[in-house]
Amino acid sequence: MASTYGDVQHLLPGNYKRLIANWLEEDCPSLDYGGFVVGESEGEARLLGKSKGIIAGAPFVDEVFSQLGCTIEWHIKEGEALSLNPVQHCATVRGPIRKILLGERVALNILARCSGIASKSASMLAALRAQGWQGTLAGTRKTTPGFRVVEKYGILIGGADPHRHDLSHMTMLKDNHVWACANNRAAADGGVADPKDFVSIAAAIPRAVQAAKAAGGFATKVEVECRSVEEANAAIGAGADIIMLDNFTAEGVREAAKQLKQEWAGKNRSFLIEVSGGLTEENAAAYTCPDVDILSTSSIHQGTSIVDFSLKVSLR
Template sequence: MSPITEPSFAHLLPPSWTSQVQAWLDEDTPSFDWGGYVVGEVQREAFLFGKGKTEAVLAGVPFFDEVFKRLECEVEWHLKEGETFQPVKHVATVRGKARHLLLGERVALNAIARCSGIATISKRFKDIAEQNGYKGIIAGTRKTTPGFRLVEKYGMLVGGIDPHRHSLSSMIMLKDNHITSAGSITAAIERARAVGGFTLTIDVEVDTEAAADEAIAAGADVVMLDNMDATQVSSVANKLRQKWDGKRKWLFEVSGGVEEGNLREKATNDVDIISTSAVHQSVQHIDFSLKIQQPKD
């Protein structure tokens, strides 16, 4: 019997993801490749360097690999995905025709730079929370770049945090606009449960203790305390846990304004989930470069 292989985050990717890579390549070279004409198809070797100024997490390996696979190039990694490195680090070596190396260069670097940037700050958020004694979940949000969500959610996973919901179909989240349109928190939850059944979690956004209480009474699985300060969060969470002890089960989520600078304040064990867009919106990319090497004599 063959041994079971170690699971990889790449195994999570859907069958359709490789078509996105082709779309990236098509976007980058919609017509003639003028520079490729200059270099031709001589075989060359290129070194991928991880640069920047601080320690970083390597993420986005499947996307980088797929770019060059489509261009008939081979990639040899000198670092495992998820490992950290200090710049400047020779991360990988890519071999293939010079024209093909340059066709894939920018597309592959863009993907790995963004993905690694998200993984790096995700790991930093997780580390800060754990150092503060937080035992709950750090999660991203759905405020991702259109067309690039898969890469950004992947970076969160590699960085060690929860990617939260991937789309409108993966969880039922009822926010203020849903509640206003439905007429009440209770009505919104009842309608959602009627069609979502037992397989979908219902997450309800609230901004007052009374609203949180109503959400719990109506059967919310997750109650998101939105834009409350740490004192309010602790007060609401403790009061409602006491009130509903033994009667209801749910999780408290905190969201809104969570940043690296205030994470220690927010990371209280009165809440189960801390969700933030700060791990992917406006994140500094990790600087990578691909350098074709001079052929050896």
């Protein structure tokens, strides 16, 4: 899916090529016995789409075969839906058959997973748009170690927002950060904070936000996870850029978001409201309202189904 300013693949960092080299090495760290049987004959293989979904992950597949000295010609654009009858010829790979087979499983694994994430992201976003909500659907940082760039890329192809990419991309103060800050303050005063004491937690939020802003400077946004309207007000008052209402009920979200937007209207405080915690395609619409700016969920990239592909070789 191309953005207004260019193809999403132009966002990819150069290090993704190193990742692919590592994945190829992981799959064949020593001798390629099957490749020995095949030899060096030239040929081609058809990449076939075998289940519903949209295709995503082309730059990674391109790089897999490029590193093996093969070429690939795509017959379907990234971000398009597969039109099965009963299968779709998505691309043609050309080069030494041994090298095509050497990259086959790595390429298919990447493509299947990335396409599955893109398909789920697009489906959930379409369901929310059908309800009239025009906010941002975002993923989370609950990604697979070593595979994050592919999963975030799939989210983008599906039309959703990847959210922060790592701990250095925006500051998110979750309950553990704020609780630790409250406990440190209590210890300095000679006591211990009660984790059930919302007043203590809310009182610690301004200190945590100020520390985060001092460290990150003007260029780094600060988001605060809040369990109550009281905590949200403390975060907004301290200058937080994004308020995350975490694990609220659907009704509680709508009430809290409306109250916060009304309470801070005209008070020179600009902030976004994000909702997170247990959101799925089945229940997310219940949490939407004009006062909610962002819905974030790991359900669009964690544990999603794959889109099925296969590679079929033919000698030239």
